Amino acid sequence: MKYIGGRILHSLFLLFGVSLLCFLLADLAPGDYYSELRLDPTISADAVAAMRARAGLNRPFVVRYGAWAAAALRGDFGYSLAYGAPAGPIVRERIRATLLLTGTATLVAWLLAVPWGVWSADRRGTWGDAASRAILALLLAIPDLLLAIVLLVWAVESGALPAGGMVSRDFAATGTAGKLLDVARHLALPAGVLVLGMLPVLARHVRASVGEALDSEFAASARANGIPHRRLLFRHVLPAALNPLISLFGLSLGTLLSASLLVEVVMGWPGLGPLFLDAIMARDFTIVLAVVMLSTLFLIAGNLAADLLLYRADPRIRVRS
Amino acid sequence: MPAGTPLLEVEGLVVDFAGRGGPRRVLGDISFAIASGEIAGLFGDSGCGKTTLALAIAGLLPRGRYRVSGSVRWHGAESGRRLSFVFQDPLLALNPVLRVREQVSEVIRAHASGERVEELLELVRLPVSRRLLDAYPHQLSGGERQRVLLAQALAARPALVIADEPFTALDVIRVVELASLFADLKERRGISFLVISHSAGVLARIADFVLAMRGGRIVDRGTPSEVFRKSIPAAAGRNHGA
Amino acid sequence: MGREALLAARGVSKSYGGRAVLRDVSLEVASGAVLGLVGASGSGKSTLARCLALFESPDAGEILFEGRPLVARARPAIQLILQQPAAALNPRFTAEEIVSEPLEIQGIGTRAQRRERAREMMAMVGLERAAAGRRALEFSGGERQRLAIARALAIEPKVLILDESFSGLDAGVGATVIGLIDDARRRGLACIVVSHDVAMVAQWVEEIAVMDDGAIVEQGPVARVAAEPRHERTRQLWEASAALALPL
Numbered sequence: 001m002k003y004i005g006g007r008i009l010h011s012l013f014l015l016f017g018v019s020l021l022c023f024l025l026a027d028l029a030p031g032d033y034y035s036e037l038r039l040d041p042t043i044s045a046d047a048v049a050a051m052r053a054r055a056g057l058n059r060p061f062v063v064r065y066g067a068w069a070a071a072a073l074r075g076d077f078g079y080s081l082a083y084g085a086p087a088g089p090i091v092r093e094r095i096r097a098t099l100l101l102t103g104t105a106t107l108v109a110w111l112l113a114v115p116w117g118v119w120s121a122d123r124r125g126t127w128g129d130a131a132s133r134a135i136l137a138l139l140l141a142i143p144d145l146l147l148a149i150v151l152l153v154w155a156v157e158s159g160a161l162p163a164g165g166m167v168s169r170d171f172a173a174t175g176t177a178g179k180l181l182d183v184a185r186h187l188a189l190p191a192g193v194l195v196l197g198m199l200p201v202l203a204r205h206v207r208a209s210v211g212e213a214l215d216s217e218f219a220a221s222a223r224a225n226g227i228p229h230r231r232l233l234f235r236h237v238l239p240a241a242l243n244p245l246i247s248l249f250g251l252s253l254g255t256l257l258s259a260s261l262l263v264e265v266v267m268g269w270p271g272l273g274p275l276f277l278d279a280i281m282a283r284d285f286t287i288v289l290a291v292v293m294l295s296t297l298f299l300i301a302g303n304l305a306a307d308l309l310l311y312r313a314d315p316r317i318r319v320r321s
Numbered sequence: 322m323p324a325g326t327p328l329l330e331v332e333g334l335v336v337d338f339a340g341r342g343g344p345r346r347v348l349g350d351i352s353f354a355i356a357s358g359e360i361a362g363l364f365g366d367s368g369c370g371k372t373t374l375a376l377a378i379a380g381l382l383p384r385g386r387y388r389v390s391g392s393v394r395w396h397g398a399e400s401g402r403r404l405s406f407v408f409q410d411p412l413l414a415l416n417p418v419l420r421v422r423e424q425v426s427e428v429i430r431a432h433a434s435g436e437r438v439e440e441l442l443e444l445v446r447l448p449v450s451r452r453l454l455d456a457y458p459h460q461l462s463g464g465e466r467q468r469v470l471l472a473q474a475l476a477a478r479p480a481l482v483i484a485d486e487p488f489t490a491l492d493v494i495r496v497v498e499l500a501s502l503f504a505d506l507k508e509r510r511g512i513s514f515l516v517i518s519h520s521a522g523v524l525a526r527i528a529d530f531v532l533a534m535r536g537g538r539i540v541d542r543g544t545p546s547e548v549f550r551k552s553i554p555a556a557a558g559r560n561h562g563a
Numbered sequence: 564m565g566r567e568a569l570l571a572a573r574g575v576s577k578s579y580g581g582r583a584v585l586r587d588v589s590l591e592v593a594s595g596a597v598l599g600l601v602g603a604s605g606s607g608k609s610t611l612a613r614c615l616a617l618f619e620s621p622d623a624g625e626i627l628f629e630g631r632p633l634v635a636r637a638r639p640a641i642q643l644i645l646q647q648p649a650a651a652l653n654p655r656f657t658a659e660e661i662v663s664e665p666l667e668i669q670g671i672g673t674r675a676q677r678r679e680r681a682r683e684m685m686a687m688v689g690l691e692r693a694a695a696g697r698r699a700l701e702f703s704g705g706e707r708q709r710l711a712i713a714r715a716l717a718i719e720p721k722v723l724i725l726d727e728s729f730s731g732l733d734a735g736v737g738a739t740v741i742g743l744i745d746d747a748r749r750r751g752l753a754c755i756v757v758s759h760d761v762a763m764v765a766q767w768v769e770e771i772a773v774m775d776d777g778a779i780v781e782q783g784p785v786a787r788v789a790a791e792p793r794h795e796r797t798r799q800l801w802e803a804s805a806a807l808a809l810p811l
Contacts, residue, residue, distance in 0.1 A: 125385075217413035224381055224406040225473055226431045235427070239418045315418055315457040366733035367705035463604060489730060492604045492759030493803040519733065522807030549809050 007307070011300045018296045019072070019289065023065050026285045032057050033081045033283045055081060068286075072293065078286035082279065087286040091275070091294065095257065097166055098264065098271030102256045104187060105194035110252070113199055114245075117206020122233060124211060132203075140200040148193045148266045155189060162186050164268030190267045194260055198252075205248055206241075213241040242313050250306020254299040257291075327396045328480055328513055329355045329378070329404075334391035336377050336537075344388070347373055348537045351391070355513055357480065360503060362528030362545065363517045370537040371517045372409075375483045378515075379406045402432060404481040405474035409489065411466035415458040421469055422454040428476040441472040446502055464495045468502075475506075481513045482506075488523050496520075500527045521549050568627070569594045569753045570641065570722045575614055575624035584610045585621065586777040592722070597744075597754040599764040599785065601800060602774035609646075611774070612724050612757045616643035628722075639669055642715035646727040651711050654700035658685060661699060661710055665718040684713035687743055689736050705732050712740055716747065723747070726757045741767060761797075762804035765789055773797045 034052050037043050052058055056067075068078060077088040116132070123129045155163040162168065166186050171179060213219060214237055222236050223229075257272060264273025272291055279287035311318055336348035348370050355361045363371045376382045377389050395403050408414035415424055425438045439449045445468040447453060458466055467487060474482050484503075488496045504527045506512050518524055524531050525545040533541035533548050541548050571591035577584050585607045592598045602608045613619045615626060617638050626633040628641065642665075645651045652661055662681035666672060672680065682692045688709040699707060708728060715723060723744065729737050744754055758764045765771065765785050772782040775796040781788060792798045 217408060217410065218416045220381070221406075221408045221414040221470075221473075222416065222427070224379065224408070225428045226402065226477055227427060228431060231427075231431070236416055236419070240416055242418075313418075316459050368703035492602075492800075493761070493807060494603050494759075494799055497803045497806050520807070521809055525809050526807060 007304055011304070014300060015293065015296060016069075019069065019293055020065065022289055022292050023068065023285075024061075026283075026288060027061055029283075031283060033285075035283065055079075068289070072289075077290040077293075080279075080284055080287050082282045082284040082287070087290045091272070091287060091290045094270065094272045094275045095294065097269065098257060098260055098273070100183075101187065101190055101264070101269055101271055102194065102260045105191040105198065105260070106252050106256065108191065109195045109198040109202055110249070112195070113202035114206055116199075116203045118210050118233065118238065120203070121207045121210035121214060124207075136200040136203055139196055140204075142196075144193055144197045144262055145266060147196055148190075148263055151189050151193060152267060161188050163189075166270050186269075190260070190263050190269045193263050193267070198259075202248065202252075206245060209241040209244045210237060213237045216240070239313075243310065246310045246313055247306050250302045250304075250309070252302070253305055254302025256302070257295040257298045325356050325358065327354055328357045328359075330392075330394040330396065331378065332392045332394070334374070334377060334389070334393065336373060336382065336390075337388045339386050339388070346537065347387075348377065351539055353532055353539065353542065355481065355515060357513055358507055358511045359529045360507055360514045360516060360527050362524035362531040363515060363534065364519065364521060364524055364531050364548070365534035366519055369534045371534055372485055373537075374534070375406070375485055375515065375517055379404055379483060381406060402477040402479045404483060405477050405479040407470050407474045407482060407484040407487060409485040409487075411463065411470050411490070412458060414470055415466060417458055419457070420454065421456050421458075421461070424458075424469060425472050425476055428473045432477045434476060434478045436476050436478070441476055442469075444475060444506070445469075445472045446498075447472070463490045464499075467491065467499065471502075475512075479512065481515060483515045483517070485517045486519070487516065488518055488520060496523060497526075503527055521545075525549055567593060567630070569629060570615060570633075570755075571627045572611065572615060572621075573625050573627060575611065575621040575626070577610060577614065577619070577622045583777050585614070587624070588774075588777070588779055589624075590615075590772060590779065590782075592753045592755055594721070594751045594753050595748050596770070597748060597756065597768045599761075599768035599771040600755055600757045600774065601759060601761045601764055601771060603759060603796065603800065605776075606774040606796075607777040608757045608774045609726050612643060612726050612755065615722075615755070616641050616724055618643060639665060639718055640721040641724065642718065642720040642722070643724045644711050644715050644726065644728045646730065652699045652707055655698060657696050657698055658690070658702070658710055659695040662714045662717050665714060669718065671718070680717055681713075684717045685710070687716075687739075688713045689739050705736070708732060709736060709740070712743075716743060719747075721751065722753045722755070724755045724757065727759070729758070729763065759800070760804055761789075761800045762808055773800065 032052070033055070034048050034057070037048050037051070038045070049058075056064065059067075071078060075088065076086070077091065078086070080087040080090055083090055120129045120132045152163050155161045162185055164186075166183060167179075168182050168186075171182055174182065210233075214233075218240070219232065219237055222232055227236060260269070260271060261273040261276065263269065264271045265277050268274075275287065276291045278284075279291070331354070332352045334348060334351040335346065337344045338347045339345075351374060353361075363374065365371050373382070377387075378393055382389060419427070421442075422438055425441055429436050429438065429441075438454070442449050442453070447465060447468050453461075453465075458469075461469065467490070471482075471484075471487075474484075488499060491499060500523050503514055503516065507514065516524065516528065528545050530543060531541075531545050531548045532539050541551070568591035571589075573589050575585055575588045588607070588611055590598075590600070590611070600608050600611065610619065614621050617626070617633055617635065628637050633641075656664075659678060659681045662684050663677040666677045666680060671677070678695075682695050685695060686692055690706060690709055690713070694702075699710065702710065709732070712725075712728065729740075732740065744752065748754060756764050756768055761771070761773075768785055770783065771785045771788050772779050773788070773794060773796060774780065775794070780794040781792065781797050788797060789801065792801060
C-alpha cells in the first residue's frame with residue numbers, strides 16, 4: 001500500500017513537471033493564437049490587442065499557468081480559441097477514436113507477436129527462423145509513414161478499402177451490423193500500419209525472452225526429467241519468460257494515446273492526431289496542453305499497471321523468502 | 322531388480338567437441354559398468370570431464386556441438402525409466418515460477434508413474450507441509466532445494482540416478498544427511514546412483530566403487546579405499562568435506 | 564594474546580526482513596593471524612564476513628579497522644573472496660583485466676606494471692601466464708576461483724576473508740594458495756577463513772570461532788575446541804566432518 005501511495009505521489013510530481021515544461025515551451029515559441037490575425041490589414045492592431053486581452057493572453061506567465069493548473073485539477077482544461085468551445089470535451093471525444101485504433105492495433109499486434117516469438121524461439125538456428133528474422137528486420141526498417149502512404153495509394157487504386165475517415169457518408173442510415181462493418185473497414189488500413197510497426201519490436205522481444213528461458217538450466221532440467229516439448233514450452237518456459245514482456249506490455253498500454261499520431265494524420269483517422277497537429281499549428285494551446293497531459297497520464301498509468309502485473313506474475317518479487 | 326545384475330555398460334565412449342579450432346577430444350575411451358543397487362562415484366577435479374561424461378551417458382549433450390561415439394548399453398531396465406539426471410545448482414535447476422507441488426507433479430505427470438507428490442517428498446526426507454508444497458524455489462534453503470530436485474528425479478522411477486555434484490552447496494552436516502539418504506534409497510528401493518563429486522570423503526562413505534578421472538580419461542578405478550589411499554595423504558585430508 | 568586487533572566486530576547485529584541473522588556478535592583478528600569462522604548453513608557466518616568487509620552494514624554494533632570505525636576508503640585493504648566464482652567475475656573480462664582491476668581502480672602503477680603484476684599473480688595461483696588474454700567464461704569453475712584469489716592478493720590487502728573459497732579447488736592448488744597466504748601473513752596479512760568444513764579449516768587456522776543461529780557459541784585455540792567442544796553445534800560439525808574424513 002505504501003508502495004502505491006509513493007508511486008501516486010511520484011506521478012503527481014511528474015504530471016506537474018510535464019505541464020510546467022509544456023506550458024513554458026509553448027510560451028517560449030514565438031507568437032500566439034492571434035498572431036495570424038496581425039497579418040490581416042483589415043483588423044487593427046488595437047483590435048488584436050483587445051482580443052488578446054479578452055482571452056487573457058497578456059497576463060504574466062505565472063498567473064496564466066496558475067489559472068490553468070487550478071482549473072486542470074478540477075478537470076477543466078480551459079477554452080479552445082480555435083473551436084470556440086471548452087477544450088476538455090473536444091479532446092475527450094477524439095480520444096475514443098484514437099483508443100479504438102490503438103486498442104485494436106495493440107491487441108492484434110500482441111496476439112500475433114507472442115506466437116510468432118515463441119515459434120521462432122523454439123526454432124532458432126533453422127531456416128524458418130532466419131526467414132522470420134529477415135522479415136521482422138525488414139518491417140522494422142520500413143518507416144510507418146512509407147507504409148501508410150503505400151497502403152493509401154493501394155486503397156485508392158483498388159477501391160477495396162476506404163482511404164480515410166472513420167465512417168462512410170451513409171453511416172447513420174445503416175443498421176448496427178452495417179455500422180460495425182463500416183468502422184471495421186475504415187479501421188483496417190490504419191490499424192494495419194500500426195500493427196506492422198509494432199510487430200517486429202514485440203516479436204523480437206518475445207523471441208529473446210523465450211529463447212533465454214529455453215536455454216536456462218531449469219529448462220534443461222525439465223527436459224532431462226522427461227517433460228514433453230510442448231508442455232515444456234507453454235507450462236514451464238513461457239511463464240518464466242514473462243517478466244520483460246510484462247514491462248513491454250506496460251509500455252504498450254502507456255502509448256495508447258500517442259502511438260498513432262502520425263498514422264492518424266496521414267491516413268485521415270479522426271482521432272487525437274489531427275486535432276493535436278492543427279492545435280499546434282494554430283497555437284491553440286489549451287488543446288495542446290490537454291492532449292499532452294492526457295497522454296502523460298496514460299503513460300504513467302501504463303507503467304503502474306505493468307508494475308502491478310509484474311508483482312502478481314513473478315513470485316520472486318511478490319513473495320519474500 | 323535384484324541387486325548386482327548389470328544395469329549400464331559403457332564401452333569405448335568417446336566425445337569430441339566442435340570448437341572453433343576444429344574438433345577437440347574431451348573424453349577419451351571411457352569404459353565401465355554399473356550394476357543395479359550400486360552407487361558409483363565419479364571423482365576428479367573441475368574440468369576433468371566428469372560432467373561431460375554424465376551428460377553423454379544421459380544423452381543430454383547438445384548434438385550440434387558434441388559428437389559421441391562408442392556404446393552405452395542398458396540391460397533389462399523394466400518399462401520404467403532408465404535414468405534421471407540431477408543438475409548441479411538447485412536454484413538454477415528449478416523453475417522459479419513454479420511451486421514445489423507443481424515442480425514434482427509435472428514430472429509425475431510426464432511419466433504417468435503413479436507416484437504421489439507427498440510420498441516423494443517424504444522419501445527424500447522433507448517435512449511435508451502446506452508451507453513446503455506452496456513454496457517457490459527462492460523461499461527454500463539450499464538443502465531443501467536439493468531434495469526437491471531429487472524428488473523430481475525419483476518421480477520418474479528411474480533405475481539409475483546421476484547426481485552432478487549434489488554436495489557442493491551443502492554444509493558438512495547436510496552432506497552427511499544427504500549421503501545417508503542416497504545410501505538409504507539404494508538399500509530400500511534398489512536405485513543405483515552415479516554420484517559426481519570432487520570430494521573424496523563423501524564418495525568414500527557411500528560409493529561401492531569409484532572412477533577417478535583426469536583430462537577426460539579414467540585414470541583409476543576400484544573401491545574407495547583402493548583409489549583414495551593412493552592419493553597424497555595431505556591432499557586427501559584436505560580434499561574431504563564438500 | 565598481546566597482538567593488536569587489526570579488524571574487529573563489536574556487538575554486531577543484523578536482521579533481514581524481521582529475521583535476526585546476527586545477534587550481538589563480537590570477533591577480532593590480529594595482524595598475521597589466521598582465524599577460522601565455522602558454522603552450518605544459515606548460521607550467519609557469511610553475513611558476518613560481508614559486514615567485516617563492508618559489503619553490508621550492521622544494524623547495530625560497529626566494525627573497527629586498525630582501531631577506528633571502518634570507512635569505505637579503507638575497503639581495498641580488506642578483500643573478501645566469495646564462494647561462487649562465476650558470480651564474482653565478469654565473464655566478458657579477460658583474466659588479466661580481472662586480476663589487475665583493483666590495481667587500476669586504486670591507480671597503482673602504470674598499465675604495463677599492472678599487466679605484469681596480473682600475470683605474476685596468475686602464475687602464483689597456478690594459472691598459465693599465456694592464459695591472461697582468455698575471457699573468464701573460458702575458464703573452469705576452479706580456475707575462476709583461483710582468478711578471484713589472485714585478484715584479491717594482487718592489491719596486497721591487510722585482511723583477506725575467504726568465504727568457502729576452497730570448495731572448488733583441488734588439493735594441490737589449495738596447498739599452493741595456502742602457501743601464498745602464509746607468505747603474506749608473514750608480511751602482516753590477517754586472514755579469516757569462513758567455512759562449514761571444520762576439519763579442513765582446523766588443519767590450517769590457529770584459532771576457531773563457531774557460529775550457530777547468528778551468534779558465536781564457542782571460540783578458542785583450534786586444538787582445544789577440537790579436543791573439548793563445549794557446544795552441541797561444534798560437536799555436530801566436528802562429527803560430520805570426521806565422518807567425511809578419509810580413512811588413512
